[in-house]
Amino acid sequence: MSSGTDILLEVEHLWKIYGPHERNIDLTKPFSLEEAIAKGAVAAVCDISFKVAQGEVFVIMGLSGSGKSTLIRCLLRLIEPTAGKIRVGGEEVTSMDEHQLNRFRRTRVAMVFQHYGLLPHRTVLENVAFGLKLRGVGREERESAAREAIRQVGLEGWETRYPAALSGGMQQRVGIARALVQNPELLLMDEPFSGLDPLIRREMQDELLRLQKELRKTIVFVTHDLNEALRMGDRMAVMQQGTFVQVGRPQEIIMHPANDYVRRFVQDERRFMLMSGTADKRVEKLAHTAGRKFIAG
Ligand SMILES: Nc1ncnc2c1ncn2[C@@H]1O[C@H](COP(=O)(O)OP(=O)(O)OP(=O)(O)O)[C@@H](O)[C@H]1O
Ligand SMILES: [Mg+2]
Incomplete structure (x- = not known):
């Protein structure tokens, strides 16, 4: 990690184990975990640590069931981690009480889901303004913020x-506006475009990149889509069975996959790049690197 970079999100030794006795597992003893797994516990996130810099887009990619949703939901404790620490802007999320956690969720972080979850009997404006209403923001102010979003x-x-x-596509735009109106420092997106047609999906990716510039x-x-990961990510982590098997810039991962799982993921992309001899150019174009901030993987 380069010095002088402001870190917004810090995750240390995060675990999530699903199972009836998840709290009783002694994670310092591999035997204890193995025993729990033998009894039916699922280790969805296993000892993950990473940092994300201010203004960075960090992509988590992996096959279905690799633990992506569990991990991202743990970041705002929609799923309660079994162990580990999460800090956002120096505040320790993992030690917040309910009141602090509610305030944190309303002010510093927002999440966009694959299924938009809009309120059907409220207008677009009301849907977008709703979070501010919960925060107690007056009507005029919240509507003007919602119009801007x-x-x-x-x-x-x-x-x-x-x-x-x-x-x-438009419903997901509302989903994004609903997140933006909170003016969060940290935006969490779990497969936000996976339900969309390829063309619309592409359009939404462009839109988000445009917004991100601003x-x-x-x-x-x-995401579980490599192309999307390459387009959106400053850095990406490849997740396999609850762990990060590789973290780095997209081009590093394509050119130097850490294991067979990653290699299979990036194979086609890599073949195309080597064949056309345009590795750097293509990755640059895909990743929209111009002017974006990187941390060395
Ligand atoms: N509430 C739960 N109880 C028990 N096991 C769960 C629960 N939620 C998820 N899991 C298991 O945890 C593992 C990780 O699931 P998760 O949904 O985080 O994966 P994912 O990478 O988001 O998959 P997808 O790409 O399909 O969304 C899977 O083995 C899943 O079956
Ligand atoms: Mg998921």
């Missing part, structure tokens, strides 16, 4: 419509 995601003119009148949020972005 709606403009940012390109939905101006749709404020008074209901979610059912919107296409999937807003410079710190983003943790989960």
Whole structure:
């Protein structure tokens, strides 16, 4: 990690074990964990540590069941970690009481899910403003902030419509506006574009990259799509069975996959690059590297 970079998110030795006795497992003793697993516990996140710099887009990629959703949900304790530490901007999330955690979720972090989860009987404007309403922000102020977020995601003119009148892509724009209106430092996105047609998906990726140029949020972005990971990520982590098997810049991972699992993931991309002799150019284009911030993997 280069010195002088501001770290926003710090995760240390994070574990999530699903199972009836997850709290009683002594993680310092491999035997204890093996025993729990033999009894049916699932180790979904195993001793993961990483840091994300301010303004960085950190992508987590991996096959279905590798633990991506569990990990990203642990970051705001929608899923309670079994062990480990999470810090956001120096605040220790893992030691917050319920009140502190609620305030943290309302002010510093926002999450966008694959399934938009919009409120069907509220308009686009109300959906976007809803979080601010919960925060006790007055009507005029929250509506003006919501209008601005709606403009940012390109939905101006749709404020008074209901979610059912919107296409999937537009509904996810509302999902993103709903997150942006909170002005979070940390934006967590779990397969936000996976439900969309390829063309719309591509459009949404471009849109998010455009927004990111302007807003410079710190983003943790989960996907199982390599192309999306390459386009969106400043750095990416490849996840396999609850662990990060490789973390680095997309081009490093493509050129030097750490094991067979990663190699299989990146194979086609790598073949294309070597064949066309355009490795650097293509990765550059894919990753939109111009002017973006990197930390050495
Ligand atoms: N509530 C739960 N109880 C028990 N096991 C769970 C629970 N949620 C997830 N798991 C298990 O934890 C592992 C990781 O699941 P997770 O949903 O985090 O993976 P994922 O990488 O997000 O997969 P996908 O790409 O399908 O969304 C899987 O083995 C899953 O079966
Ligand atoms: Mg998932």
